[in-house]
Amino acid sequence: MTNENTTKLIQFWEQENKIATPNNKEPIIEVIDQIASLFAAGSFYYYILDFVTYKMTFVHEGIEEVLGIKPEEWSIDTFFDLIHPDEIESFHDKEAACIKFMFNDIPKEDITSYKTTYLMKLKHNSGNYKTILHQAKPVNVSHDGKIQTVIGVHTDVTHLNVPIRNEVSFISRKKTNVHFAKQGGVYLPIKGISSLFTKREKEIMKLIIKGKTANEIGSLLHISNHTVNTHKRNMLKKSKCKNSRELVSKCLHEGIV
Secondary structure, three states, X not given: OOOHHHHHHHHHHHHHHOOOOOOOOOOOHHHHXXXXXXXXXXXXXXXXXXXXXXXXXXXXXXXXXXXXXXXHHOOHHHHHHHEXXXXXXXXXXHHHHHHHHHHHHOOHHHHHHOEEEEEEEEEOOOOOEEEEEEEEEEEEEOOOOOEEEEEEEEEEOHHHOOOOOOEEEXXXXXXXXXXXXXXXXXXXXXXXXXXXXXXXXXXXXXXXXXXXXHHHHHHHHOOOHHHHHHHHHHHHHHHOOOOHHHHHHHHHHOOOO
């Protein structure tokens, strides 16, 4: 039996993304694998979702490490079984923001230029919840301009101990990045923080995300611990984040790492 949240999600997707004339072009797994590796900043798995059938056409074996389940067990129904109950409503809201952005805010030709990022919690087979960085990118569009195939990449960032925020970002290498936060019950555009940081500060943040200590970062970048900590304080001040957890969370959302 289909999960009622799966039905709700599919019905919502089809309001804007009902495919009338599918594109028969098949994604190339080797290329997809390279894309997924670029997205990830830790233990990860990826999947390919077909929006014609709403079935997974491929699931990476890394899901066994991240969630403790077999690739063949992963589906939209399984997703709703594993997402933290307190985040289901938030997930639907985030997906609504994604659909609005893809079909109302940008030209159809730009759909495959953007990846969506946000954070959520999924339950491991052991019963413990993992903090997951969700990234999704359309890789195939139907002849009538609808999203037909999406690659989703889930990276385990539990070790970073970051808060789940009501924020969604749309990241592109070619187009302007766009960020949204929930304000007054709706997702509204907000100013990103990535443009505030220097190249060195971004290098340090990427190493923080990888779990490196100040000593290790200093050794890798050939700078002192004092300099590393000064950069961290500067990033907190520039971003107006209250603490390092909030800063790391924002950087993950905005694709800085």
